[in-house]
Amino acid sequence: MAVIVSGKELAALGETSLKNKKVSLGLGVILVGDNPASKVYVANKEKAAKRVGWNTFDQKLPANSTFEQVASAIEKFNSNKDIHGILLQLPLPKGLQSEKLIELIDPNKDADCLHPINQGYLLRGNTKLKPCTPAGSLHLIDLSFHLLAGGEFKYEVPKKDLTGLNAVVVGRSILVGKPMALMLQERNATVTMAHSKTKDLRSVCRTADILVAAVGVKELIKSDFIKPGAIVIDVGINRDENGVLHGDVDFNGVKKIAGAITPVPGGVGPMTIQYLLENTLLCSG
Ligand code: NDP
Numbered sequence: 001m002a003v004i005v006s007g008k009e010l011a012a013l014g015e016t017s018l019k020n021k022k023v024s025l026g027l028g029v030i031l032v033g034d035n036p037a038s039k040v041y042v043a044n045k046e047k048a049a050k051r052v053g054w055n056t057f058d059q060k061l062p063a064n065s066t067f068e069q070v071a072s073a074i075e076k077f078n079s080n081k082d083i084h085g086i087l088l089q090l091p092l093p094k095g096l097q098s099e100k101l102i103e104l105i106d107p108n109k110d111a112d113c114l115h116p117i118n119q120g121y122l123l124r125g126n127t128k129l130k131p132c133t134p135a136g137s138l139h140l141i142d143l144s145f146h147l148l149a150g151g152e153f154k155y156e157v158p159k160k161d162l163t164g165l166n167a168v169v170v171g172r173s174i175l176v177g178k179p180m181a182l183m184l185q186e187r188n189a190t191v192t193m194a195h196s197k198t199k200d201l202r203s204v205c206r207t208a209d210i211l212v213a214a215v216g217v218k219e220l221i222k223s224d225f226i227k228p229g230a231i232v233i234d235v236g237i238n239r240d241e242n243g244v245l246h247g248d249v250d251f252n253g254v255k256k257i258a259g260a261i262t263p264v265p266g267g268v269g270p271m272t273i274q275y276l277l278e279n280t281l282l283c284s285g
Contacts, residue, residue, distance in 0.1 A: 001255060001256060002255040002260050002261045003147050003148060004255065004260075004263055005140055005143055005144050005147065005260050005262050006266055006267070007136065007263075007268055007271040008265075008270045009153065010140065010155060010270070010274075011270035011271050012270075013154065014155050014271075014274040014277075014278070015052050018277055018278075023284070025084045025284050026054060026057055027086075027087065027280050028058075028059070029056060029058045029086075029087045030058075030059045030061070030070065030073050030074065030077070030086070030088045031058065031059070031061070032060075032061045032063065032070055033061075033062070033093040034063060037239075041089060045273050048273045048274070054277075057080070059077070063093045065093075067100070070101055074088065074105055078106040078109060083109065084284040085111030085280030085283045085284075086105050086106070086111060087111050087276060102116075103115065103116060108283060110279075110283070111132075111276050111279045111280045112131065112279070113127070114131070119131075119174075122182060122183075130183070130275065131175070131176075131179040132272045132275035132276050133175065133268060133271075134176060134180035135275040136268055136275045137180060137212055137271070138184070139157075139275075140233055140262055140267070142160050143157050144231045144259070144260035145160040145231070147260065148231075159187070160187070162189035162210070163188040163189075164188075165189050165210060166189070166190050166191075166192070166209050167184040167189040167190070167192070167209065167210040168191075168193075168194060168207060168211050169184065169192070169193050169214065170194045170198075170211070170212070170213045170220075170221070171195065171212075171213070171214035171215045176235055177212075180214065189209075192207065192208075201220075201225070205225035206224075206226070207227065208226075209230055210231045210233070211226070211231070211232045212233045212235060213232070213233070213249050214248070215248045216248070218238040218240065218246045218248070219248070221250060221254065222250050222253055223256060223257050226254050226258050230257075230258050231258065231260045231261075232249055232258045233262050233268060234248055234251070234261070234268065235247075235248065236249070237265075237269065246264060249261070251263060
């Protein structure tokens with residue numbers, strides 16, 4: 001049976017370590033419209049910032065805001081010295097050009113690491129900021145190896161040398177799949193990216209020592225997709241008709257085969273928030 005690797009507990013340890021640094025930072029959050037999921041994500045991010053003793057600045061704009069109104073909110077936050085990291089919650093309402101708006105965020109305050117300058121640094125392998133969900137997932141991968149080797153559950157764990165290991169990332173979005181693949185490759189894993197056009201996903205996944213699912217299809221990854229002992233990181237968040245959250249991985253089946261697995265909820269989600277805070281700290285330095 002797999003080790004269940006709790007991102008919720010790991011993020012709680014990370015928050016304690018940030019709180020103990022006793023620095024006073026500011027996180028600026030821009031939410032446009034009233035997408036219910038976005039409202040919950042923003043509230044959770046603001047709560048986490050407050051728990052570590054930081055200030056939050058929020059700008060909530062109506063769904064029918066113009067490009068110029070959102071741009072002006074970004075520019076206000078760019079020039080506010082009390083704000084160290086800026087988060088523009090995505091997705092934006094239809095009609096607003098997300099990419100152009102992200103480009104207006106000061107790259108030095110880009111807490112989500114979505115600005116093309118920071119993505120360019122990531123491609124070159126010399127990034128300071130790291131995209132939050134892949135960074136949180138990589139931390140969970142390191143912790144998984146550490147636990148499987150008999151180590152204790154703690155926040156600071158050694159970075160595992162992934163030389164000789166096969167990683168498969170299912171999903172190739174700019175937000176998760178692509179940066180995840182780059183970061184695993186940077187750590188010397190041999191990486192395969194799978195997507196909706198991949199033939200025989202099951203066989204591709206069965207090659208993985210590390211499998212990251214970032215798809216958005218409820219329980220797509222079944223137990224017969226898993227190499228025995230593999231580390232399985234489930235990024236997916238899929239809400240069913242009863243409002244219950246499911247990952248991209250069939251957790252109950254896969255946990256019988258995998259070496260380690262992250263749950264949904266309580267896996268990658270809290271670590272995404274933790275890396276928003278980690279990036280804000282890096283932005284301040
Ligand atoms: P996108 O919709 O942008 O990308 C989904 C990717 O999955 C695409 O590359 C798509 O392929 C691929 N895909 C879709 N269907 C299949 C399939 N049947 N087989 C193989 N690949 C498939 O999603 P995101 O990357 O933004 O998010 C992915 C999931 O992660 C979502 O559930 C999202 O809610 C969740 N998420 C969770 C976060 C967290 O903090 N836990 C943070 C961000 C996202 P193609 O490119 O060919 O279309």
